[in-house]
Amino acid sequence: xxxxxxxxxxxxxxxxxxxxxxxxxxxxxxxxxxxxxxxxxxxxxxxxxxxxxxxxxxxxxxxxxxxxxxxxxxxxxxxxxxxxxxxxxxxxxxxxxxxxxxxxxxxxxxxxxxxxxxxxxxxxxxxxxxxxxxxxxxxxxxxxxxxxxxxxxxxxxxxxxxxxxxxxxxxxxxxxxxxxxxxxxxxxxxxxxxxxxxxxxxxxxxxxxxxxxxxxxxxxxxxxxxxxxxxxxxxxxxxxxxxxxxxxxxxxxxxxxxxxxxxxxxxxxxxxxxxxxxxxxxxxxxxxxxxxxxxxxxxxxxxxxxxxxxxxxxxxxxxxxxxxxxxxxxxxxxxxxxxxxxxxxxxxxxxxxxxxxxxxxxxxxxxxxxxxxxxxxxxxxxxxxxxxxxxxxxxxxxxxxxxxxxxxxxxxxxxxxxxxxxxxxxxxxxxxxxxxxxxxxxxxxxxxxxxxxxxxxxxxxxxxxxxxxxxxx
Amino acid sequence: xxxxxxxxxxxxxxxxxxxxxxxxxxxxxxxxxxxxxxxxxxxxxxxxxxxxxxxxxxxxxxxxxxxxxxxxxxxxxxxxxxxxxxxxxxxxxxxxxxxxxxxxxxxxxxxxxxxxxxxxxxxxxxxxxxxxxxxxxxxxxxxxxxxxxxxxxxxxxxxxxxxxxxxxxxxxxxxxxxxxxxxxxxxxxxxxxxxxxxxxxxxxxxxxxxxxx
Numbered sequence: 001x002x003x004x005x006x007x008x009x010x011x012x013x014x015x016x017x018x019x020x021x022x023x024x025x026x027x028x029x030x031x032x033x034x035x036x037x038x039x040x041x042x043x044x045x046x047x048x049x050x051x052x053x054x055x056x057x058x059x060x061x062x063x064x065x066x067x068x069x070x071x072x073x074x075x076x077x078x079x080x081x082x083x084x085x086x087x088x089x090x091x092x093x094x095x096x097x098x099x100x101x102x103x104x105x106x107x108x109x110x111x112x113x114x115x116x117x118x119x120x121x122x123x124x125x126x127x128x129x130x131x132x133x134x135x136x137x138x139x140x141x142x143x144x145x146x147x148x149x150x151x152x153x154x155x156x157x158x159x160x161x162x163x164x165x166x167x168x169x170x171x172x173x174x175x176x177x178x179x180x181x182x183x184x185x186x187x188x189x190x191x192x193x194x195x196x197x198x199x200x201x202x203x204x205x206x207x208x209x210x211x212x213x214x215x216x217x218x219x220x221x222x223x224x225x226x227x228x229x230x231x232x233x234x235x236x237x238x239x240x241x242x243x244x245x246x247x248x249x250x251x252x253x254x255x256x257x258x259x260x261x262x263x264x265x266x267x268x269x270x271x272x273x274x275x276x277x278x279x280x281x282x283x284x285x286x287x288x289x290x291x292x293x294x295x296x297x298x299x300x301x302x303x304x305x306x307x308x309x310x311x312x313x314x315x316x317x318x319x320x321x322x323x324x325x326x327x328x329x330x331x332x333x334x335x336x337x338x339x340x341x342x343x344x345x346x347x348x349x350x351x352x353x354x355x356x357x358x359x360x361x362x363x364x365x366x367x368x369x370x371x372x373x374x375x376x377x378x379x380x381x382x383x384x385x386x387x388x389x390x391x392x393x394x395x396x397x398x399x400x401x402x403x404x405x406x407x408x409x410x411x412x413x414x415x416x417x418x419x420x421x422x423x424x425x426x427x428x429x430x431x432x433x434x435x436x437x438x439x440x441x442x443x444x445x446x447x448x449x450x451x452x453x454x455x456x457x458x459x460x461x462x463x464x465x466x467x468x469x470x471x472x473x
Numbered sequence: 474x475x476x477x478x479x480x481x482x483x484x485x486x487x488x489x490x491x492x493x494x495x496x497x498x499x500x501x502x503x504x505x506x507x508x509x510x511x512x513x514x515x516x517x518x519x520x521x522x523x524x525x526x527x528x529x530x531x532x533x534x535x536x537x538x539x540x541x542x543x544x545x546x547x548x549x550x551x552x553x554x555x556x557x558x559x560x561x562x563x564x565x566x567x568x569x570x571x572x573x574x575x576x577x578x579x580x581x582x583x584x585x586x587x588x589x590x591x592x593x594x595x596x597x598x599x600x601x602x603x604x605x606x607x608x609x610x611x612x613x614x615x616x617x618x619x620x621x622x623x624x625x626x627x628x629x630x631x632x633x634x635x636x637x638x639x640x641x642x643x644x645x646x647x648x649x650x651x652x653x654x655x656x657x658x659x660x661x662x663x664x665x666x667x668x669x670x671x672x673x674x675x676x677x678x679x680x681x682x683x684x685x686x
Contacts, residue, residue: 089614283681
C-alpha cells in the first residue's frame with residue numbers, strides 16, 4: 001500500500017478532534033451528559049426502564065445521614081462507591097461478612113486479599129468520599145452502596161480479581177463497535193485500559209473476540225499465562241447488543257459507550273454509560289471507527305431488532321476473514337454481487353443466487369446476450385426445441401443426436417438435460433468468466449431459454465468449490 | 474497603534490510588557506496548533522503558556538532546572554506522604570510548600586555557579602513554575618505516574634519551543650510594528666478549532682490499523 005492509499009484510509013479512523021467536534025458536540029447534549037456522569041441518577045433511570053443494573057442498596061449524601069447510617073441494613077456482600085469517582089478510585093468491593101463481630105460488637109466484612117473492614121472503617125471511608133477525596137474535582141461527593149457483581153463462569157479463567165466488562169459503542173441507536181475489557185494484575189483488578197487492563201476486539205456479528213491489546217500493544221495471550229485472548233465467544237451476545245441499544249436510548253446520547261458486565265446469576269447488567277468513549281477500541285478491533293459512524297449516520301432505525309441486524313450485517317465479518325485465512329476459501333452469502341466478464345471483455349455486475357442445491361450454474365437468456373453470446377441463442381433457435389419438454393421428447397432428441405449438431409457452434413461446449421419442476425429442458429453449455437469477491441475463474445454455465453427469473457444467474461455446485469457458504473450473510 | 478504604544482512607553486510602561494501582551498495570542502495559537510495538529514496534550518493551555526513566559530524571564534537553563542527540580546521534589550514528598558491518611562487539599566499544601574522551600578537550595582546553587590540572572594530573578598517567576606506541581610500531582614493521582622511524566626515532558630517541550638519563539642526579536646518587532654497580525658492569528662485559531670483531521674500523534678498511535686488495511 002503506498003503512502004497515498006494509507007493516507008486516504010487513515011481518514012476513516014476516528015481521532016480526538018473529529019470525536020469531539022463531529023460526534024460529541026452535535027450528538028451529546030450537555031444536559032444528558034450530566035445524567036450519565038451522575039451514577040446514582042443514571043442507575044435509577046435504568047431501573048425505571050427495566051434495564052438490568054446492579055441494585056442500588058443505599059446512598060449517603062451528608063454527614064448527618066452518615067452519622068445516622070444503619071449498618072444492619074447492609075447485606076453480606078456489596079460494593080461501596082463514590083458517585084463522581086473516576087478510574088475506579090475509592091471503590092471498595094466486599095466479598096462477604098465475617099462471622100465474628102469486633103470487640104466493640106460491630107459487624108465486619110471481608111474485602112480483597114482477605115482484609116477485614118469494620119463498621120467504623122466503612123464509616124471512615126464514606127467520610128472520605130463525602131469530603132471529595134475521590135471525586136473528579138475534589139468537590140463534596142455522595143457515597144453509595146450497590147450489589148456486587150459475581151464473576152461469570154465463562155470469564156473465570158480470564159480475569160484477575162475484578163470483573164471483565166464489555167464496552168459497546170452505540171451511535172444513532174446502532175451498535176458500531178465493541179470490545180471486552182479484562183482486568184489484569186497490572187491494572188490491579190480494574191478493567192480500565194489506561195490502567196493496564198486488556199482490551200479485546202469483538203466481531204459484531206458473532207460476538208467472538210478478535211485481537212487483544214494491552215497498553216496499546218498487541219498480545220496473543222494473557223501475560224504470564226497460556227490463555228488465548230482471540231476466539232472467545234462472549235455469552236449472551238444478542239442480549240448484550242439489545243441492552244446496549246436500550247441503554248443508549250435511556251441516555252438520550254447519540255454517541256455513547258455502554259459498559260456491560262455479565263453477572264453469574266442475573267446475566268448482562270449495565271455498569272455505566274460514557275459520553276466520551278475512548279478511541280483505543282479501534283486498535284483492539286483493528287478497524288477504523290469513523291467509517292462505521294459515517295455508515296449509520298442519519299439512518300432511521302425504528303426497532304431494536306433492526307438495529308441489531310444492521311450492526312451484525314454492517315460490522316461483522318472479522319471472523320469470516322479469519323476462516324478465509326485458515327481455509328484459503330472465501331466466505332460468501334446466499335445472494336452475492338458478482339461480476340461476469342463477457343466474450344469481448346464486457347463486464348456485467350449482477351446479483352447472483354448461490355444455490356448449492358443446483359448441480360450446475362445457469363444464466364438467463366438476456367444475460368447471455370449481454371455477455372456476447374447472442375449467436376449461441378440464434379444457433380439454438382434453428383433447432384426449434386421447446387423450452388419445456390417431456391421425458392419422451394428429451395429421449396427422442398438424444399436418439400437423433402441433436403446435441404452433435406448443437407455442439408458444432410464454437411462457443412457451445414456441451415448440452416445439458418435439466419430436469420425441473422416444470423419438466424425437462426435442453427440447454428446449451430458455455431464457458432463464462434466470473435468474478436466473486438477477489439476470485440476470478442472460468443466456469444461452465446447453461447443458458448436458460450426462459451426469462452422472468454429473479455436472479456439472472458444461479459451459481460450451482462460446479463462453480464462453488466472454492467467458497468464457503470454462510471446463509472446468514 | 475504606534476501612537477498608542479509610544480504613549481504607553483512615554484508614561485513608563487516597559488517595552489517588555491507590550492511585547493508580552495502582543496505575543497500572548499501568538500503563543501496561544503502555537504499551543505493550540507501543537508494540540509490540534511501534532512497532538513501535544515501537555516497541561517491544558519494556561520500552564521504551558523505561563524511557563525513559557527517564566528522561562529523567558531528567568532532564562533532557559535535555570536528555568537528548565539527549576540522545572541525539573543520542583544517535579545522531582547514534589548514526587549518525593551508525595552511518595553513520603555502516601556502512608557499518611559490526609560485529605561487532598563492539605564496534602565497538596567504540604568507538597569507545594571516543601572517544593573517552594575527547596576528553592577533555597579536552588580538559590581544556593583545559583584550563587585555557587587555565579588548566576589546573577591538567576592539569583593536576582595523575580596521570585597514570582599520561580600513560583601509560577603512551581604504551580605505546575607499541582608497539575609503534575611493531580612495528573613499522577615488521576616491518570617497514573619506514567620501519564621503525569623509524559624504530560625510534564627510535553628509541557629516542557631512546548632515551553633521550550635515557546636521560549637524560542639518568544640526570544641525571536643524579529644518576530645517581536647514584527648508584531649510590535651504590525652499588531653494587525655494578531656487578527657490573522659485569531660483566524661488561524663478558529664480554523665484549528667474546526668480542524669477534524671487526525672493529529673500527527675494519532676497517525677503513530679493508530680499505525681497498526683493503517684498497516685493492517
